[in-house]
Amino acid sequence: MATQASNTLIIACPVCATLNRVPRQKMGASGTCGKCKSALFSAKPVIVTAANFDAHAARSDVPLLLDFWASWCGPCRQMAPAFEAAARQLEPWMRLGKLDTEAEQAIAGRYDIRSIPTMILFRKGGEVARQAGAMPEGAIVNWARSAAR
Numbered sequence: 001m002a003t004q005a006s007n008t009l010i011i012a013c014p015v016c017a018t019l020n021r022v023p024r025q026k027m028g029a030s031g032t033c034g035k036c037k038s039a040l041f042s043a044k045p046v047i048v049t050a051a052n053f054d055a056h057a058a059r060s061d062v063p064l065l066l067d068f069w070a071s072w073c074g075p076c077r078q079m080a081p082a083f084e085a086a087a088r089q090l091e092p093w094m095r096l097g098k099l100d101t102e103a104e105q106a107i108a109g110r111y112d113i114r115s116i117p118t119m120i121l122f123r124k125g126g127e128v129a130r131q132a133g134a135m136p137e138g139a140i141v142n143w144a145r146s147a148a149r
Helices: 053-059 074-090 105-110 137-148
Strands: 008-012 019-023 064-069 095-100 118-123 126-132
Touching (some): 053 064, 053 095, 064 074, 074 095, 118 137, 126 137
Parallel strands (some): 064 095
Antiparallel strands (some): 064 118, 118 126
């Protein structure tokens, strides 16, 4: 017999980072945050900061694909539209986020980011996979799905 815990997922709100319980069978439906009423999924990357990193990377049940980038980085700017388009394909089963390495140097240092763009897939706070270098949309989607298995 399934427990209530296995039938629900914890999902961090992309706006306020509040943790929300969502029935597993309603993952494909559009849900809203119980606190701020924002959509739980918007098919675009979340801006990840020190304030919301743990909610998305460690406490949410949805894996986080995080793009470490900087505004001065040409390849980062080149990959940005592909990463945003990948969010439309990967949500709601994966959250995509962007972390500005200039603004969030402590997090970039914690994960030893040496080159950008670098994508890291997190599940419940642990690093599952890492990929450095710009990629087109299809490659991002394929790599993320393969790494999430």
